[in-house]
Amino acid sequence: MTERQFQILALISENGRVEVAKLAEILGVSQVTIRKDLDALESKQLIRRLQGIAELDRENDVTNRLAYHHREKLSIAEEAVKEIKNGETVMIESGSCCTLLAEEIVKASKDVTIITNSIYIADHIRPALGNHVILLGGEIQMEPMVTVGPIMVQAAKNFYVDKFYTGVDGFTPDGYFTASDIMRVESIRTMAGQAKKTIVLTESEKFVNHGVMALLPSTSIHALYTDDQIPDKIRNDLKKSGVCVNTVNTTYGQTK
Incomplete structure (x- = not known):
């Protein structure tokens, strides 16, 4: 995982869900870049993607704990x-x-x-x-x-x-x-x-x-x-x- 992906995961873990636009603003990169990072995190089953939003999978307690303090x-x-x-x-x-x-x-x-x-x-x-x-x-x-x-x-x-x-x-x-x-x-x-x-x-x-x-x-x-x-x-x-x-x-x- 990249440093930015760790930061994204920490933000999502802290807030439960975060808009893609907000993540791009906080981290100072484009939404396209954020979406690529979110794709990588989702492939690891650490988050769930929705329209314009990334969130923890609240239905899966194991995944939630895996995302918390992941680094x-x-x-x-x-x-x-x-x-x-x-x-x-x-x-x-x-x-x-x-x-x-x-x-x-x-x-x-x-x-x-x-x-x-x-x-x-x-x-x-x-x-x-x-x-x-x-x-x-x-x-x-x-x-x-x-x-x-x-x-x-x-x-x-x-x-x-x-x-x-x-x-x-x-x-x-x-x-x-x-x-x-x-x-x-x-x-x-x-x-x-x-x-x-x-x-x-x-x-x-x-x-x-x-x-x-x-x-x-x-x-x-x-x-x-x-x-x-x-x-x-x-x-x-x-x-x-x-x-x-x-x-x-x-x-x-x-x-x-």
Whole structure:
């Protein structure tokens, strides 16, 4: 994506919908140029085009979250994929950072087997040439487009993987990553139990939120990929817990 496309996406995410003429005025380019950028964003399923207007797809919550803070999430995914080696098998849970990670795996043309309970991710990265994609069955949650429940849990227990990647909804002062959906919590805990290493991908704003349920203790996490706005105290506490904290510069995509 170009710098201008990141700016366009940020404006649409902030306002919900923006007129093409307004975008051209703000960014100082022609409407023809804006339309070409919007075509590119729509092809990535990040926005929806209407007559003279660009907007978020309000009927698709996953796409909305993918568009929000897209630059930061993409930088996180680009850094995290560097640690995935050819021939590995990884599990990936649902979420916008995880979706972008799966996309980066495919872009890197790595011979990686991806196991996921996210119908959205499996569809988003097809055709994944050179990669094997295994979708775990189970009860479908329609809003996030994931499978959950006892069938999914049993399916996940058939696999042992190198790495498991997951997003989170928040973090507590006593060192627990949190989530907001009890069914998703069960799925994530099960998948983490089948992996040698559990890795969290999330933007820094999640560290000022509290989810409803304790998900995983920081002591069980191998690594965290986030942006450089994570509070220093939390960063230091996580490192003391043995977490390898990787932060990405929110402007330039450089790690610290």
